[in-house]
Amino acid sequence: MERWQTIIEPFRIHSVEPIRITSRAERLGAIEEAGHNLFNLHADDVLIDLLTDSGTGAMSRDQWAAVQHGDESYAGSPSWYAFLASVQDLFPFRHVIPTHQGRAAEKILFSVIGGPGKTIPNNTHFDTTRANVEFTGAEAVDLVIEEGRHPEGEHPFKGNMDLGRLEALLAERTPATIPAVLVTITNNSGGGQPVSLENLRGVRAICDRFGVPLFLDACRFAENAWFVKTREPGQADRAVRDIVREIASLADGMTMSAKKDGLANIGGWLAVNDDRLAEQCRNLLILTEGFPTYGGLAGRDLEAIAQGLREVVDEDYLRYRIRSTAYLGDALAEAGVPTVRPIGGHAVYLDARALLPHVPPLRYPGQALAVALYVEGGIRGCEIGTVMFGRHPDGSETPAAMDLVRLAIPRRTYTQSHVDYVVEVVRWVAERARDLRGYRIVDEPPALRHFTARFEPLV
Ligand code: F0G
Numbered sequence: 121m122e123r124w125q126t127i128i129e130p131f132r133i134h135s136v137e138p139i140r141i142t143s144r145a146e147r148l149g150a151i152e153e154a155g156h157n158l159f160n161l162h163a164d165d166v167l168i169d170l171l172t173d174s175g176t177g178a179m180s181r182d183q184w185a186a187v188q189h190g191d192e193s194y195a196g197s198p199s200w201y202a203f204l205a206s207v208q209d210l211f212p213f214r215h216v217i218p219t220h221q222g223r224a225a226e227k228i229l230f231s232v233i234g235g236p237g238k239t240i241p242n243n244t245h246f247d248t249t250r251a252n253v254e255f256t257g258a259e260a261v262d263l264v265i266e267e268g269r270h271p272e273g274e275h276p277f278k279g280n281m282d283l284g285r286l287e288a289l290l291a292e293r294t295p296a297t298i299p300a301v302l303v304t305i306t307n308n309s310g311g312g313q314p315v316s317l318e319n320l321r322g323v324r325a326i327c328d329r330f331g332v333p334l335f336l337d338a339c340r341f342a343e344n345a346w347f348v349k350t351r352e353p354g355q356a357d358r359a360v361r362d363i364v365r366e367i368a369s370l371a372d373g374m375t376m377s378a379k380k381d382g383l384a385n386i387g388g389w390l391a392v393n394d395d396r397l398a399e400q401c402r403n404l405l406i407l408t409e410g411f412p413t414y415g416g417l418a419g420r421d422l423e424a425i426a427q428g429l430r431e432v433v434d435e436d437y438l439r440y441r442i443r444s445t446a447y448l449g450d451a452l453a454e455a456g457v458p459t460v461r462p463i464g465g466h467a468v469y470l471d472a473r474a475l476l477p478h479v480p481p482l483r484y485p486g487q488a489l490a491v492a493l494y495v496e497g498g499i500r501g502c503e504i505g506t507v508m509f510g511r512h513p514d515g516s517e518t519p520a521a522m523d524l525v526r527l528a529i530p531r532r533t534y535t536q537s538h539v540d541y542v543v544e545v546v547r548w549v550a551e552r553a554r555d556l557r558g559y560r561i562v563d564e565p566p567a568l569r570h571f572t573a574r575f576e577p578l579v
Pocket of ligand 1: 171172173174221222223224246248249304308337339376377378379387388
């Protein structure tokens with residue numbers, strides 16, 4: 121090891137994108153116009169955009185060069201073969217089915233294997249995954265370990281599946297009603313927490329015993345593999361690429377959003393080993409996404425992903441990536457700001473319920489904190505709490521399990537001084553948290569209200 125402590129960005133900047141500096145008064149006007157909903161803002165009124173890490177990262181010089189190689193042939197494009205080789209190098213599944221993004225892969229998979237009376241266990245379903253399971257009439261069950269349900273406790277693999285509960289569920293229902301077990305790496309809805317290899321091997325053994333296939337929701341597979349390398353006993357000397365291959369070898373298939381660890385702005389895929397399942401999925405693909413050698417993607421997108429997959433397993437990149445997320449989280453923890461611990465791979469989750477104890481959950485402490493970060497510093501995060509999960513199909517409203525604000529870090533996009541600025545703003549807002557007031561919803565749609573609801577501040 122070198123003697124220097126600072127982990128630097130393993131790249132220099134080649135092309136820059138301006139961000140617009142706004143005044144507090146301008147931001148107040150913009151957020152009022154947006155009905156106090158951060159999704160309604162014009163993105164150029166945002167200074168540091170931490171709404172999501174999905175499709176918002178910077179592509180490399182070599183990815184932009186690969187884009188120029190994009191071949192737009194309808195069938196059998198060389199770009200498809202470049203994509204296929206790159207995917208199968210890490211995930212050697214027999215069938216790879218390209219889609220325009222992750223949820224399209226989910227939609228196709230669950231349309232085939234889901235349906236009324238079926239149950240899909242997962243460590244924690246991401247919202248689109250849950251929605252696609254439930255849309256078919258199947259039930260989505262979350263079985264993350266108990267530690268994964270509490271923001272404060274430290275555990276190296278808080279995304280792990282509760283093997284005891286998984287086994288009990290599989291024993292209780294006949295295998296025929298459980299078409300697949302899913303594991304989400306890293307566990308986004310549970311704080312971006314990783315799953316250990318040991319736990320995956322345990323899930324595999326249970327699946328084998330009951331004859332149920334195992335699928336990965338692998339959006340952040342490289343970040344998960346880095347946590348395995350750095351946290352799991354016996355893994356430190358392995359190449360990340362080999363850890364990824366072992367993870368793949370434990371599964372029968374995967375869904376993927378290339379907007380995360382594909383380092384691309386769009387794209388995804390579904391991969392399976394089963395020939396008959398692949399055929400059924402391809403038939404659906406042709407209906408809604410496109411011919412099987414491009415899915416919903418342009419040839420240039422396939423090329424960008426092929427190159428992105430080579431870059432994302434680079435260990436200098438991953439060391440920087442995980443360190444830069446932890447840098448933000450640790451600085452906030454040092455300032456006494458409560459966060460989900462330990463810091464996950466792609467985001468820092470602020471615990472708004474702990475920070476704003478005077479704002480009851482049904483007055484939306486996460487929304488209050490997220491709006492304040494925007495008004496004071498132009499930072500856009502995302503409420504993950506009672507606004508997002510509090511309203512139920514029967515019209516009732518209850519507090520969500522947690523009221524969090526996610527600050528998601530786009531890949532290779534912001535510098536350390538941007539992050540230092542975020543720390544300064546969050547600290548300032550946190551020190552004045554007792555002055556923040558809750559919100560009331562004045563207009564909301566029947567489902568997925570967080571995207572479009574309008575709010576009014578309480579006085
Ligand atoms: N699975 C997980 C774990 C995800 O985080 C996402 C997207 C998807 C599936 C769906 O992929 O967006 O390509 O259709 N997560 C984004 C986020 C939107 O902000 O966390 P997609």
